[in-house]
Amino acid sequence: MTTEKDNNSTDAPADPSRRKMFRLSAVAAGIAAVGGAGTFISHRVEGVPFEGGFPMPIDDKVLKPFNQRNWIFSQGGSERNRAEFPNRDKAFSELIGEEDWSFQDGMFAASDYTRSPEQWDNARPGYQQIxxxxxxxxxxxxEYLGKMAKFGMPDAPGICGWPQKNLAPVKWQFASKKEAATKIKRAAKLFGATRVGITYNDPRWNYEPMYNIFESKEVSWDEYPFKPKTVIVMLHEMDYDAIRTSPSPASVGAVNKGYTDMAVKAGSLADFIRRLGYKAIASHNDSINKVAYGIMAGLGEGARNGALVAPGLGPRVRISAVITDFDFVEYDKPRNFGIMEFCEHCKLCADRCPSKAITFDDKPGFKPTYEGADNPDLAWAGQIGVKKFYNDAKKCFKFWADNTVACTNCIKACPWNKPDFWHHRLIDASNTFTKGPVHTFMKDMDTLFGYGDMDVAKATKLFWNKED
Incomplete structure (x- = not known):
């Protein structure tokens, strides 16, 4: 017998997913009430300026400039590195249980831009010829602008080279530092940068030495054409729908477009600065730690997956820079967006990392905790001494090799990566004042709405059939 109470019950629905949605909706409403008006939310999305240098705690006794010989591409691509550090390959082969696994073979298997028909799998969406x-x-x-810069080569031939072409004999004079910043950013936006920040040169974040993997030689800053004073950092957004097809080649199409954008837009801005009479060089994957400089320039925060996370874009960006001797410019300040605190409770990127390279640590620390981290032959990929989350880049790269192409699952999974839907902007807006339990609810909300957890076939179909 059905009663009126049965038909009009106010009890929570039986479906657990619906119960969760109602609970999350209630939390969201509460956060919105706390957030108040749109101007307040906008202020929160912009972040809280940080006074006093680099915003993440640093162990000065440990932190040193990064030796680019320790970059994973340097180990994989340099015959000199492999000859002088053979235990690196050997130790990792033992760790993963594959005898004689080669970083060099894996590097080119994942990064080669010429793919033969043997690699097409037309029965597998995301890996087809298209x-x-x-x-x-x-x-x-x-191929024409500077492919070698993508692999970290300093003074790479092409648009990221060090020659000071088109350097004007007369220096343009700005009326104020603020005007200089405004006009430089305006030029960068015209050239196509998604966001721009400007900061001072900090030698702690400059590779020393730099390393040319193609010629297997170290390069010192003493060889640089000028003394760097300012770093202009640019973010380049990658296509959301393509990234969602990860770990397929289609997703890395978005990454490669980002690499092309880095060269074109940084190269154009460097040329603009030189035509104003100041020395400037476009930096691609070479020379400097761009995540650190992006943080210094107020563009985002470091995250669990090791990337820069920018509000509204998440880690779905590539980062380029222009290094210049021009310093009559207003510098941006680092900002607190609440991203690192959110990462402590989210862990979605770690959940969905196919190689388990991303740490599940509850709190950031000053050194890696992954397996083998105490072995110098297994702990050579990152810059330690900063309080952050440390991940095992070698395991990540091993999956790239097995997949025959790079992976962007950690970008795809991140709640900050998503399009401009209300609950994601709610996350952005509230993170500077909400804490752990609410962050966990927000992560659940992201999963409940179906973001970041889509299979490759479905995502690929949506990507190729989307109409603007």
Missing amino acids: DWALFCAASHPL
């Missing part, structure tokens, strides 16, 4: 075509074509301009 997906590989996208992957290759997106990086095609780098």
Whole structure:
């Protein structure tokens, strides 16, 4: 017998997912009430300026400039490195249980832009000929603009080279530092940068030595054409729908487009600065720690997955920079967006990392905790001494090799990566004042709405059939 109470019950629905949605909706409403008006939310999204240098705690006894010989591409691509550090390959082979696994072979298997028909799998969405075509074509301009810069080569031939072409004999004079910052950022936006920040040169975040993997030689800053004073940092947004197809070649098509953007836009801005009479060099994957400089320039925060996370974009960005001797400019300040605190409770990127390279540590620390971290032959990939989350880049790269192409699952999974839907902007707006339990609810909300957990076939179909 059905009663009126049964038909009009106010009890929570039986479906657990619906119960969770109602609970999250209630939390969201509470956060919105706390947030107040749109101007307040906008202020929160902009972040809280940090006074006093680098915003993340540093162990000065440990932190040193990063030796680019310890970069994973340097180990994988340099015959000199492999000859002088053979135990690195050996130790990692033992760790993963594959005898004689080669970083060099893995590097080129994952990064080669020429894919033969043998690698097409037309029965597998995301890995079909059309997906590989996208992957290759997106990086095609780098063949002419400077492919080697993508692999970290300092003074790479092309648009990121060190020659001071078009350097004007007369220096343009700005009326104020603020005007200089405004006009430089305006030029960068015209050239296509998604966001721009300006900060001072800090030698702690400059590779020392730099390393040319193609010629297997170290490069010192004493060889640089000028003394760096300012770093202009640019973010380049990657296509959301393409990233959602990760770990397919289509997703890395978005990454390769980002690499092309880095060269074109940083190269254009460096040329602009030189035509104003100041020395400038476009930096791609070479020379400096761009995540650190992005943090200094107020563009985002470091995150669990090791990337820069920018509000409204998440880690779905590539970062380029222009290094210059021009310093009559207003510098941006680092900002607290609540991202690191959110990462402590979220862990979605770690959950969805296919190689388990991303740490599940509850709190950031000053050194890595992954397996083998105390072995110098297994703990050579990152810059330690900063309080952050440390991940095992070697395991990440091993999956790239097995997948025959790079992976962006940690970007795809991140709640900050998502399009401009209300509950994601709610996350952005509230993170500077909400704490752990609410962050956990926000993570659940992201999963409940179906973001970041889509299978490759479905995501690939949506990508190729989307109409603007």
